Amino acid sequence: MKRIGILTSGGDSQGMNAAVRAIARSAMNAGLEAYGVKFGYKGLVEGNVFKMDSLNDLDGIINRGGTILRSARFPEFAEEETQLKAIEQLKKLGIDALVVIGGDGSYHGAMKLTKHGFNSIGVPGTIDNDIPGTDFTIGFDTAVGVATDALDRIIDTARSHQRIFVVEVMGRGAGDIALWSGISSGADAIVIPERKFDVKAIADKLTANRKKGKDYGIIVIAEGVMSAQDFKVELDKHGDFDSRAVTLAHVQRGGIPTPKDRVLASRFGDYAIHLLLEGKGGLAIGIRDNQLVAKDIIDTLENHKHQTDVSLADLNDRIRF
Ligand code: F6P
Numbered sequence: 001m002k003r004i005g006i007l008t009s010g011g012d013s014q015g016m017n018a019a020v021r022a023i024a025r026s027a028m029n030a031g032l033e034a035y036g037v038k039f040g041y042k043g044l045v046e047g048n049v050f051k052m053d054s055l056n057d058l059d060g061i062i063n064r065g066g067t068i069l070r071s072a073r074f075p076e077f078a079e080e081e082t083q084l085k086a087i088e089q090l091k092k093l094g095i096d097a098l099v100v101i102g103g104d105g106s107y108h109g110a111m112k113l114t115k116h117g118f119n120s121i122g123v124p125g126t127i128d129n130d131i132p133g134t135d136f137t138i139g140f141d142t143a144v145g146v147a148t149d150a151l152d153r154i155i156d157t158a159r160s161h162q163r164i165f166v167v168e169v170m171g172r173g174a175g176d177i178a179l180w181s182g183i184s185s186g187a188d189a190i191v192i193p194e195r196k197f198d199v200k201a202i203a204d205k206l207t208a209n210r211k212k213g214k215d216y217g218i219i220v221i222a223e224g225v226m227s228a229q230d231f232k233v234e235l236d237k238h239g240d241f242d243s244r245a246v247t248l249a250h251v252q253r254g255g256i257p258t259p260k261d262r263v264l265a266s267r268f269g270d271y272a273i274h275l276l277l278e279g280k281g282g283l284a285i286g287i288r289d290n291q292l293v294a295k296d297i298i299d300t301l302e303n304h305k306h307q308t309d310v311s312l313a314d315l316n317d318r319i320r321f
Contacts (some may be wrong), residue, residue, distance in 0.1 A: 001276060003033045005049065005095040008067040009040030009074070009106035012253055013127045013139025015261035016067040019101045021058045022269025023123075028054055030277055035095055039070045040102075041077040041109050044086045049093055062262055065142075065255050073105070083112045090118060097281055099272045101125040101138070104172075107284065111297050119281035122297050123268045127253055130174035132304035133295050134286025138268065141260040143170070143252045144180040147220075150248050151185035155218055162215040164206060164243040166235065168228035170252050175222040177252070179312040182220035183319075189217075190316050191231065193224040194308045199231070203238030214321050267292060 006023050008016050024034035036057065038048040052058065061068055076082050090098060097119040100110040103126030110120040124131040127143035147169045158165045171177040175192025182190035188209065189202045206217045221231050228245035236243055257265070268285050271292045275283060284300040286293050 001032065001096045003035060003093070003095045004273070004276065005035045005037055005044075005090060005093075005098040006052075006069065007037040007040055007044060007098060007100050008069045008071050008125065009100060009102040009109065010071060011103060011126060012067050012071050013103075013125045013137070014065045014142035014253070014255060014257035015138040015265040016101050016125050017061040017064050018257060018262040018265035019123055019125060019138055019269045020067065020069060021061055022266040023099050023272055024052045024058055025054060026270045026273035030273060032273075035093060036069050040072040040074055040106070041086060042072040042074040043070075044089060045077075045082055047089045047092070049089070049095075062266075063256055065257060067101075071102075077109050077112070083109075083116060087113065087116055087118050097121065097276050099123060099269075103128060103131060103137070107131060107297065107301055111301050114282040114297055119276070120297070121272045121275065121281060122284040123272055124284075124286060125265070127170060127177065128172045128174050129176040130172055130306045131284075131286070132306050133284045133293070133300040135288055136264060138261055138265045139253070139257070140176065141264075142255065142258045143177055144184065145258055146252050146255055147177055147181035147248055148184040150251070151181055151187070151218060151220065154246060155185060155216075158216040158218060162242065164217045164219070164235070164241045166219045166221055166228040166232045166243065166245045168221050168223055168245070168247045170249070171222045171224055173224040174306060175224065175308050175313075178220045178222035179308070179316070183312060183316050185218065185220070186320065187218045187220045187316065188320055189219045190313055191219060191221040191225050192308065192310070192313060193222055194310050195313050197225075199234045200238045203235050203241075206241065207239045209321055
């Protein structure tokens, strides 16, 4: 093996740059050449690829949010013809293996390339934390920090005005960001897709809280359930609240990655190269109980699902007011 390609795709996440840096530097320090693919799978198909330089491309990026390789949503990559075009480009450039950093869609792309016989490795990079085969994804820790910071600020004004705030966080179909930011900010209720909820029971609890002296409240809702606005409308039917709906949206995807995300990304990136140098491939990288793991990417995607730790919702119920 002489040349590896690196690609970031789908929704960006904080720490992707740290992963790009680790993959490229680990490869270079082992005597390989690293090629960056711009604009995800779209750029790959178009041959938008460049040879990376350790100083000019990688120096000073470990602490930068976003992705220096840029990203793109490219649904066309689901078509076989497009996948084969990508492989043609990779072969033309003499690239022997591709490391893909991204979420669910990006992993499916890497799986398709693997199925066509092109060696690909998936590194989990998404704020959603919803990739099977890993306890944590790159960007999740930072996104939870951003959401928690926003919730802390919202709680200040909620308390001053005796209001109820329904705050919607990202996560696609997963409730992980809602659970972690909800617990961290002392939310009165956390509503996630993985657990049944009862709007009336939540409203009754807030009303009871008010009678006991807590005259404000915060509900954190995962976007996979419904919008904050829709939930607010339902909530208002069951109580006399001065309520507001807030959607945190893409602010959760930006900003400086936390040290935890930078280290996780560095470990994943270096591990991907280690596996390739051992002659392995077609893998999904993850972390389980703080140990790096690598599983067959086809089996991971076709037979496994991310498991949100729903016990965190029960925990919140036991420790809230
Ligand atoms: O997968 C990351 C994510 O931010 C999800 O949480 C969200 O549902 C989606 O991407 C938003 O996508 P876009 O940036 O294309 O609007």
